[in-house]
Amino acid sequence: MAGSDIGIDLGTASVLVYAKGKGVVLKEPSVVAFDRDTNKIKEIGEEARLMIGRTPGNIVAVRPLRQGVISDYTVTEKMIKYFVQKAMGKKSYRKPRIAVCVPSGATEVEKRAVEDAAFAAGAREVSIIEEPIAAAIGAGIDISLPMGNMIVDIGGGTADIAVISLGSSVVSTSIKVAGDDFDEAIVRYMRKKHNLLIGERTAEDIKIKIGRCFPLGEAETMDVRGRNLVSGLPKTITVSSEETEEALKESTMQIVEAIHSVLEKTPPELAADVADRGIVLTGGGALLRGLEELIEDRTGINTMTADEAMTCVAIGTGRYVELLSD
Template sequence: MFSKDIGIDLGTANVLIYVKDRGVVLNEPSVVAIDTNTNKVLAVGEEARRMLGRTPGNIIAIRPLRDGVIADFEITETMLKHFIAKIGVKTLFGRPRILICTPTNITSVEQKAIREAAERSGAKQVFLEEEPKVAAIGAGMDIYQPSGNMVIDIGGGTTDIAVLSMGDIVTASSIKVAGDKFDGAIIQYIKRKYKLLIGERTAEDIKTSIGTVFPGGRNEEMDIRGRDMVSGLPQTITVKSSEVMEALEEAISSVILAARGVLERTPPELSADIIDKGVILTGGGALLHGLDQLLMQELKVPVFISDDPMSCVARGTGLMLEHLDRAPKQKRKKA
């Protein structure tokens, strides 16, 4: 009774933690820096992110989650323990109950890995919930009515698309094309066109500063630095918005195709509701310039970006925590 319930958006790019009655108390990158000589953790979160691509040989900055699932179990556990300790929810009297979001199509093995990582991080009980459902609730959608609601949640590792009604998912799709793939596409484009090597952080800066996916949406340029593949020396080039759009074309097409597929499998009555209400975009990828306009043009339905899309899932966990005791089916069965 003395410990707090917490909700965790365990993202590929960022971890957000919601504490009941306190709101979102932590938002840090999912990165851990380790000394390979001693296997000692040197930094976690924002401090570790600053080391990405800038460390000496014996120090590596690891992102333990890839494509929305745990790629390195031990590092994920270490990261979760660090964040839970940082927000101070564990007390002498009790451990917190934790609600964690997962992509819609993860396997039972991947679910078990997430559950175990949370338990070993100090959880008394672990609840798992599908990410688009939580994102929809966090975006303010009333998914418990007999009416269609559609959400597209674009995170770092996965894009989760779902149509919800009566508190559950009717049709859904999860693809491993999201923020990380967008950054990767920009890296490859610059490498191919300019024979210049750039890092993940530079690619992300390009995407957020001048990137667009809608023709004519932006007409800006930016100087970037990298390593010339021919001479091996540092070089500066100028990149334009139109080039970023070209670089992202294939990845964005995958998102559009998946969204179209979900709409095609949606019952007609719910499709009619979606035409009335529109589609809500959540997750960091929702902030990609022109994406809402492009989706509106391609899907022929209204598309809206939720308020503060980055924290939608975390806020949704908070709202679900309020009704945790009414969801015994999520409870972990005792062996």
């Protein structure tokens, strides 16, 4: 049965599953809600995400992966199992071959944990693939050529930066600054500047709707509701995209600095290729407005975002399985 090969992009913020011949069949937040009293899982995915910050005492909504690393093994295992079954349907008799991607800085122990979780979820074979390589394949780059390509994959928990040539990464780094940190930066800014306490989900909304990290055109505004820290009462204020720029300055600059440090370590021939071919951004965090311009401004290298930035890694992981099976 051909449909039994799947690629999983096991992200801090969301899990995407790619099934051979079908493309990306599932994209859900990596959140699990379980009942503390009975230790039973209540909801997984989108339904659980809606519970974040809104649960009674006995129910907790957790993200089992923190910064690209499994922080809660048993919950992760159950989550992978659930997503694999959901993606494959109940009718599969044969155990699937699963490729899972991990951040490029993952240690052997962390890789082993992912592998074990995939086997426990019912895989017959597991391959672990590094995120930047999966992202490059998914972005449609032929990585087998002796050509330098720079990939910057910004997910929820980690940003992976790598220069890839001849099918593997020559220089790479993985930093724990990514989409979640953008959200946290907005939460901190609102608290410091406006005395307003907002939740992660509200911060993410601000980031998606008006967030930017480089001065572009007209400023946009949106109304934000939260709790005033002085009066303790709910309050609404208007936030502009210029403010998000200020809030996100520090974390976006950390990504730029990491790109800089990878370029410094890149062999000159490959660096010349990167200067020619440009930098490719992938991952959900790459959708932050102004990121292309900021990187271009600081490095002087043409920067573009891949078409399907969100699903690049999942597609690449799935294609990698296909390459293995061929």
